[in-house]
Amino acid sequence: MRRLTDLVLAHKRLVVALWLAVAVAGGALAPTTVDRLTYDFDLPGQPAFEANERIAATFGGGGLDAPLLLVVEGADAEGGAVDLARRAVEAVPGTRVVTARDDGADVLTADDGRLSTVVVYPPVTPGPEPYAQALPRLEQVAAQARQQGVDVEVTGFDLLLEGGGGGDRGVLVEVVLGGLGALVVLALVFGSLLAGVPLLVAAVSILGTFLALLLLTTVTDVVFVVQYLVALIGLGVAIDYSLLVVTRWREERDVGGVENDEAVRRAMATAGESVLFSGVTVAVSLAALVVTPLPFLRSIGLGGLLIPLLSVATALTLVPVVLSSLGPRLSWPRRRPVAARSRLWTRVADAVLRRRWTTIAVTTLVLLALAAPVLGLALGSPQLSGLASSAPESRAATAAVAAGVPPGVLRPSEVLVPADRADAAVRALREVDGVAAAVAPTGPWRAGGEQLVQVWTDDDPASAAGKATLERVRDAVGADGVDGEVGGTPAEDADFVTAVYGSAPWIVLAVVVVTFLLLARALRSLWLPVKALLLNVVSIAAAYGVTVLVWQEGYGSDLLFGQDATGVVTVWVPIAAFSFLFGLSMDYEVFILTRMREAYDGHGDTDDAVRDGIGYTGRLVSSAALILFLAFVALSTVPSVEVKILATTLALGIVIDAVVVRGLLAPALVAVLGRANWTLPRWLGVLVRRLPEPARHAGGRHASHPPR
Template sequence: MDRFTDWVLRHRLLVALGWVVVAVAGGALAPTTVDRLSYEFALPGQPAYETNVDIAERFGGGSDDPLVLVVSGPDAEGRAVALARTVEQQVDGTRTVTARDPGAASLTGRGGTVSMVVVQPRVTPGPEPYAASQPRLERLAAQARADAPEGTDVELTGFTLLSEGGASGDRSVLVEVVLGGVGALVVLALVFGSLLAGVPLLVAAVSILGTYLALLGLTGITDVSFVVQYLVALIGLGVAIDYSLLIVTRWREETAGGRANDEAVRAAMRTAGESVLFSGVTVAVSLAALVLTPLPFLRSIGLGGLLIPLLSVATSLTLVPALLSAFGPRLTWPRRASSDGRSRFWARVAALVVRRRWLTVVGASAVLIALAAPVVTLTLGSPQLEGLETDAPASRAVTAAIDDGVPAGVLRPVELLVPTADVERVGGAVGDLDGVGAVAAPSGEGWSDGGDTLLQVWLADDPASDAGRDTLDRVRDVATDAGATGVGGSPAEDADFVSAVYGNVYWVVLGVVVVTFLLLARALRSVWLPVKALVLNVISIGAAYGVTVLVWQEGFGSELLFGQSATGVITTWVPIAAFSFLFGLSMDYEVFILSRMREAYDEHGETDRAVVDGIAHTGRLVTSAALILFLAFVALSTVPSVEVKILATTLALGIVIDAVIVRGLLAPALVAVLGRANWTMPDQLARVLRVRPS
């Protein structure tokens, strides 16, 4: 590390200019990168996905839920039929279903004053599948409302619109980064009280823009999921600040100890820099295990997870020492007083934890187990309609129609691809099943192709409910036996997504655990410290999942915090995406703490004293970094999309639980309990890892 640092200091101007070029290019090309991201959760080989691809190519739709026009008032059905004809004429490529199509009578409510038109427009690639047609449908709905007599209403709605909170357009992730950056600046200003607060933010900005530039190249090779943009922006913000904050804090300690500026930079790089390098590589290599999965969605998260820490490490180990060498003393303005980096508050906390180690272990473990317990009831899927209810007209219209007897599954139909000659037989067999509200066989243009006809099955219950999922299973079995060539629609694809992703996720997690253990064992020269770190990661993430289940699936606090009812489920992709975020961040914090404890133990050989020294020097850093990320995730929760709100909740809770309960209390208590065992490694493992045994 000394030779590398010397090179950076000799070429600090070249280093700075290089990163300026990267940042400018990344910023200029960031919109292009975002435009190239994929919004498809491809599931190659899964039956529902393959059927939906076939449906989309031949008919349009498939995994994209339809829009719905809700007409209420006198002669609702007649007006709905007339509106459907207008839509077909003025919105090219649009298929419709009304109550007068075969099998679709239930689109009109029992009272006759509410009737629906199911509208399947042509899909546009990108974040909004109906970006081209939705504005025209909204104008037609407004025109129909204006032309209708008093007491008649027309609303455009649909599951996609409701899940996005009624917002139009996809809000840029830049908003979350700016909000998170403002929160980070406030926290860093309180930590440093000087211009040094700007260094971690500058490094984070360069890291994020550099990663976006790398992603642009990656999109030319493979599909990259849109989820990665959030991962890059928010995790990049947190990790880059963590790494640079660790180096800057250590530099301040060394200058407080009397070292000259460049010597302090070298000492900081020799200690904190090595921790940053190891932490970044550990996170990158462990998350790269996702690349081995058969699903493009998870592979892209793995690749994104690989790039973020690597770019953050690169900027932290080059740009930070260059800036500190050139401007370090001047950046301490206006707080000129040096700091040895030791927090008296965290030293007292650590000393108390060491004295009450068993009580802390039992108490913290009990709290974490209680928080994680609800995870056993975790149910994956798309949000239930009840969880999307708001005071918006589009939501009220849907609620009124379902209350009047329209099947809840209309907004998320199950689609059957059936040979035209077998339509009556398949439709009859499926329609007789308990839980099926209706089987529509529209005869209009666009519903038949090449000897196949597309049927729509509307479940009586919400497809995301327990009853709806049970009915879906029966529909898939009976339809296939009766002669259907494929069963598609978003409910069926959701079910396949869960089995495809989480059926093999154990092998992915096992791979991550093994790789991380080996890297930690080599760096810390210990076998029990890595075991402890991995166990704590599992407990921490489990607690975050558990509280998310309480808030969103069960509804404890969702109204108070977000003004929305319980969704009844957790979005299918949230747990695996949250794992990618939280595992890396938790491992960062653990590496910072354990590396400092290891350093202290090597110095004086006393475990209890090493625990206090390690927490005293890293407690404030970890909590500050966690607070920055917590604020970033709070900003993310303001996105209208319910699915993003669920992800933001998991991440924000996970960071707080991990930093305060796990790393602040349980981790140091366990190190104190293990005593001498922390610092030992079997000779055989030491030889395999090529490290000197303790």
């Protein structure tokens, strides 16, 4: 680190010029990067995905894209629905429709004939909104019908999922919201212009990551959600790393009394090393997604691991240049020395040390209680009840289901069968328990010798009963001579769980092993890495558990978000949250434990090492966690329910980890383990290529204290 710092300080102008060029290029090309991101969530090799691909290729839509619905209410609702179906086909050529007058589709009319629904499959537009071109025309048809006295509304599952549209909020808005929250926290921490340094570093690292992302898109597809993760996770970790270095630099100047450049070198030799190991650990956890069998998750992993790597690069090169050149002047208006050791967090450490066993018992019980609901975790797309809102499309969908239209109409299963076996397939599917209707319309629903059958379930496809019905439908297809393939969003959700979480244990094991080796090398210890990994598991499980309580069970979802329980947790949220929470939690652990290790090497007393570690890093970790928490709160304001669930998991995970786990349980466990914390078996030292260093605390400031 000292050699790197000397090299950087010897070429300040070159370093600034390089990062300026990266930032300008990243900013200028950011729109191009966003345009090159894809919206494909492929599940290659999975039956439902392959069926949906064939359905979309043969019929121009459907499969993974749920239909739009025209909900008509009034005295002659069914007649109005049939007329609207005709207008919809005329307005959007190539549209496939089903009305209550199609054979077997009478369930689309309910409430004694006063409500009727048209199932509409317009041609699909590539991109984030499959019906981007068709939807405005259908809404125009509905508006014209309303002018003629017909009470009609356009709705559909995807519209409900995105809060009625408008869920694709620009990434710049998220960065600004997160940055404003970060600025407030940093201003309170520094009370000077130094608050701008972490934000400067974050801006450069985010723009640099977007530039690297553009290069990545030239060799592989990258899914669009990466842009939000780069912006918000990048904002958090870049501020974390630069905050650690700046805080240590200020400590060396104010407490150590050394001249400015030497303070920079000392900060880099200590905090800089922590940043390096922390960044590599975060990158490893994000790289876990690269080994998943799904292309879009691999792209999230590849894009995600760029975030900590670019953040580390800026923190280790740009920060020392800024501090060397402008550091003392940036201390305005707070010129007086600042206490490097937090009195509040030192008191917390003292309280934990006095009641170490009590702290372990209470915090463990709290974490296990928070984690317990995860045992009932259900994965899938949100249930319709959790998507209810005051929007017109939500009211229309709710009214249709309440009137008696089967919930499965909004998310049908679609069965692709040979045309000459369509009648037999329909008869067999109608006999399946839980199926409200199976419909095989003619015309554009038959092509290339194949027939597309709509299967509507009595229960919400995301409910336990709906999932059971799907399994019976799949069993029926292929039995009794009914040959075909089952597609639709419910089937693809089920296959997603199988594809991702079937391999999840191996992914987690790979992350744990590599992270353990990295921490063992960084901390020169066997038990500190073991403890850190166990605490990460408990911390993430607690975040999952609270997410289940809030979203799946509905405790607080209405209070916090004005929405009912979704009944499930979105299928991709746990694996994505694991990767980010594991890495971010390890950030804090590395910051704290490396400071404890440094203190113990200086004086050889475990309890004092705990006081030093928490006293010097508690304020840093809590500030960094608060910044990330605010960033995720900003993300939770996006209308998309799925994004809200992810943001909830990340925000809760950060708070639980920073306050309960790292602030209380971790120091209590270090205190209890005593000297075992600081031992590194020779076999492990050889494995990680770092043998134990000779004790340096014989003449330390607490050398008179017997080692504990």
